[in-house]
Amino acid sequence: MIIKSSTKNYEVKIGTDFEMAKNLALDATCFVVVDSNLYRLYKDELFSSIPEEQLYVMEAVEEKKTIETALDICEIMTNIPAKRNARLISFGGGIVQDVTGFVANILYRGIHWTFYPTTLLAACDSCIGGKTSLNYKKFKNLLGTFFPPDEIRICTPFFKTLTEKDFQSGLGEVVKFNVMFGEKGIRNIEDNIDELLKRDDDKLLQFVNSSLLFKKDFIEEDEFDRGVRIHLNFAHTFGHAFETMSHYEIPHGTAVAMGTIVANRISLSRGWLDEEKVLRVENVLWKIIHINTLHIQVSMDDIISAIHKDKKQVGKELTAVLMKDDMKLQIVHDVQREEIENAINYLFDKLTDEKEL
Numbered sequence: 001m002i003i004k005s006s007t008k009n010y011e012v013k014i015g016t017d018f019e020m021a022k023n024l025a026l027d028a029t030c031f032v033v034v035d036s037n038l039y040r041l042y043k044d045e046l047f048s049s050i051p052e053e054q055l056y057v058m059e060a061v062e063e064k065k066t067i068e069t070a071l072d073i074c075e076i077m078t079n080i081p082a083k084r085n086a087r088l089i090s091f092g093g094g095i096v097q098d099v100t101g102f103v104a105n106i107l108y109r110g111i112h113w114t115f116y117p118t119t120l121l122a123a124c125d126s127c128i129g130g131k132t133s134l135n136y137k138k139f140k141n142l143l144g145t146f147f148p149p150d151e152i153r154i155c156t157p158f159f160k161t162l163t164e165k166d167f168q169s170g171l172g173e174v175v176k177f178n179v180m181f182g183e184k185g186i187r188n189i190e191d192n193i194d195e196l197l198k199r200d201d202d203k204l205l206q207f208v209n210s211s212l213l214f215k216k217d218f219i220e221e222d223e224f225d226r227g228v229r230i231h232l233n234f235a236h237t238f239g240h241a242f243e244t245m246s247h248y249e250i251p252h253g254t255a256v257a258m259g260t261i262v263a264n265r266i267s268l269s270r271g272w273l274d275e276e277k278v279l280r281v282e283n284v285l286w287k288i289i290h291i292n293t294l295h296i297q298v299s300m301d302d303i304i305s306a307i308h309k310d311k312k313q314v315g316k317e318l319t320a321v322l323m324k325d326d327m328k329l330q331i332v333h334d335v336q337r338e339e340i341e342n343a344i345n346y347l348f349d350k351l352t353d354e355k356e357l
């Protein structure tokens with residue numbers, strides 16, 4: 001798959017084995033950044049031959065997604081005998097992607113970058129689109145640029161070692177893409193969610209591929225997020241609020257799955273979607289939302305104000321992307337507090353029920 005972008009077109013390759021990760025063909029111009037959990041798990045199989053001076057092992061936690069980590073990597077990279085011809089190769093999820101994308105963008109005004117997404121979330125969604133983001137003080141993703149990798153290499157067996165929590169988070173984005181695709185997508189995910197949960201490599205390849213193809217159309221038409229790309233914000237307006245108030249205990253994709261329920265419940269109350277469809281989507285989502293409700297013991301006021309603080313909110317009225325009339329996406333500018341409260345109360349009641357089972 002080739003993604004078109006104004007800086008460069010780039011290629012995504014997906015494989016159901018580790019071949020692409022094994023044949024790195026490292027020379028002195030290469031520098032490799034690896035997620036520390038990944039390094040521990042795959043050191044012998046994949047990373048043992050990387051010379052120490054060409055390797056940076058990075059802890060993938062939000063506290064490290066900072067300009068300091070990015071500058072640290074830049075500084076260490078000055079030690080390899082390459083400048084603008086340096087090649088950065090990184091392995092990890094969205095955190096490693098955000099930091100190394102930023103490094104590849106600013107070091108020597110831009111160097112070659114190959115990214116291996118190793119979480120399902122990074123593989124099915126964030127690896128394309130070119131966004132890099134860093135946290136600054138208490139501000140999540142405050143700093144950032146647009147800079148896509150030159151090559152993206154996805155090896156589905158990496159997803160076998162993800163924790164249940166991180167794997168299900170990735171599925172949150174996969175389900176979201178299928179729901180956005182309408183009836184055909186919903187049927188597709190209903191038929192395949194159980195196999196996906198078993199982490200079947202062929203199924204994962206198929207769904208990573210279809211998720212990326214779906215996203216590709218939006219980012220190619222609106223690379224810099226000024227127009228049609230806003231549709232990809234479906235479920236995220238509410239999802240971001242759940243992430244923030246749980247202090248990132250609820251991972252991104254799980255928050256998006258919860259946001260999908262809220263968005264569709266609002267559509268249902270407006271008579272824009274029929275209950276049968278909404279319930280079918282929820283049946284799939286309950287299979288992947290397993291969170292400790294302790295993380296969401298906050299007031300409705302906090303949630304609503306977190307939604308208003310979302311950087312996509314421009315005015316006083318709340319804007320959200322909702323499904324309308326047979327699953328078409330629509331940007332809506334008049335979402336009322338009461339509608340959101342009702343939808344969130346529904347979600348929280350169900351989550352509490354689940355915990356009591």
Ligand SMILES: NC(=O)c1ccc[n+]([C@@H]2O[C@H](COP(=O)([O-])OP(=O)(O)OC[C@H]3O[C@@H](n4cnc5c(N)ncnc54)[C@H](O)[C@@H]3O)[C@@H](O)[C@H]2O)c1
Pocket residue numbers: 035036037038041060062065092093094095096097098118119120121122125126127129130131132133141158159160161162163166169251252
């Ligand atoms: N740039 C974008 O477009 C974009 C889009 C969405 C999210 N994000 C960012 O991505 C981050 C979340 O990324 P994420 O959900 O991919 O995960 P992550 O990078 O936070 O990693 C989650 C956990 O999985 C571990 N891990 C990674 N690969 C593994 C593997 N194969 N086996 C076992 N463990 C593995 C990591 O060490 C970490 O503990 C957030 O900071 C978010 O803001 C960026």
Ligand SMILES: [Zn+2]
Pocket residue numbers: 125173236252256
């Ligand atoms: Zn997302």
